Amino acid sequence: MRTLTGYSEAEIKELMGAKENTNIFDTIGNIETVAPILSMRFGSNGSEYNDVAVVQDIADFFAGEAEFEEKTYVYKLIGITDQNTFPIFLAGTLDKLYLTSWSIDIESACRMPEFQFTKREAEQALESGFSRLTLDQFEAIEVKE
Secondary structure, X not given: OEEEOOOOXXXXXXXXXXXXXXXXXXXXXXXXXXXXXXXXXXOOOOOOOOXXXXXXXXXXXXXXXXXXXXXXXXXXXXXXXXXXXXXXXXXXOOOOEEEEEOOOOHHHHHOOHHHEEEHHHHHHHHHHHOOOOOHHHEEEEEOOO
16 A cells, blocks of 8 residues: 655545545546645646656545555644643543643653544544544644654
8 A cells, every 4th residue: 555645634635525426537537626726736847746646646546555644643622721721632542532631741742652643543532432522622733753
């Protein structure tokens, strides 16, 4: 399986939507309509991607032979702190998720594996463990490798 890197969140969202709602031929043939943000990669001079590479990425993604690189984030609950004004973080594992308030800064949390989740993992974990919370209620801080 090939990992596709260098795509923005908006481009990934467009291509995932295209895969769910149309086929590869309609996507490539009507790229300006189906995925307008992604279409800007075509014919763009100075880009590391050329037209053939973008089409190959789309074809491999549709065929299930490529997937997008999943970024890891630390999720901090927006606007809510504990009684000591510490931020509240999503933590744990996918099997045992919890909310915690530690007296640590974001940089420290980004170095701790129990605070790191991909977007998909966080959504799944919230659905199964905290049905009243949604990902929109968290600030996602990207973990830099």
